[in-house]
Amino acid sequence: MTFVDSAFPLDGGCDCRQVRYRMTTPPLFVHCCHCRWCQRETGASFALNAMIESDRVTLTGGEPEIVDTPSASGLGQKIARCPRCRLAVWSHYAGAGPLLKFVRVGTLDEPDHLPPDIHIFTASKQPWVVIPAGARAVPEYYRSEEVWSAASLERRRAVAPRLEAWRAARRAAEGGAAG
Ligand SMILES: [Zn+2]
Numbered sequence: 001m002t003f004v005d006s007a008f009p010l011d012g013g014c015d016c017r018q019v020r021y022r023m024t025t026p027p028l029f030v031h032c033c034h035c036r037w038c039q040r041e042t043g044a045s046f047a048l049n050a051m052i053e054s055d056r057v058t059l060t061g062g063e064p065e066i067v068d069t070p071s072a073s074g075l076g077q078k079i080a081r082c083p084r085c086r087l088a089v090w091s092h093y094a095g096a097g098p099l100l101k102f103v104r105v106g107t108l109d110e111p112d113h114l115p116p117d118i119h120i121f122t123a124s125k126q127p128w129v130v131i132p133a134g135a136r137a138v139p140e141y142y143r144s145e146e147v148w149s150a151a152s153l154e155r156r157r158a159v160a161p162r163l164e165a166w167r168a169a170r171r172a173a174e175g176g177a178a179g
Pocket residue numbers: 014015016017018019082083084085086087
């Protein structure tokens with residue numbers, strides 16, 4: 001892991017400064033995602049997302065609004081946006097729901113602290129984007145057990161019971177809705 005722990009906490013927020021947040025510790029892992037969905041959602045060539053336990057990101061300004069948005073998995077994502085300027089500050093995906101945030105690194109005041117740990121979905125990377133020699137890169141996705149640091153894997157194990165409880169509640173809700 002290349003994070004400089006002394007850089008934390010890191011503050012960030014939207015353009016109009018109504019939504020402000022503080023990332024209190026280094027993230028679990030940083031994805032540079034080259035999938036077509038991220039390209040469309042950023043209007044650019046890739047997304048840079050810092051994955052972190054939600055309770056390690058605290059609000060220091062107004063609360064973002066959660067917008068239900070389609071996702072590649074078909075299960076949807078929830079994008080947290082400023083209610084005023086509509087800028088997106090983070091996403092929640094179906095896999096971990098509210099327990100993990102995928103913070104948009106570019107919304108940090110000092111985004112330079114969080115370079116990617118891995119480039120994913122490079123199969124659909126725009127051809128002019130050149131991945132630095134030696135950078136970790138995969139055509140699609142990867143197994144976290146093989147690339148995350150021991151510390152990040154340990155942190156994820158700590159979230160696992162709450163994650164299981166959330167998934168069980170979601171299954172129950174879906175069962176209820178279907179029945
Ligand atoms: Zn705003």
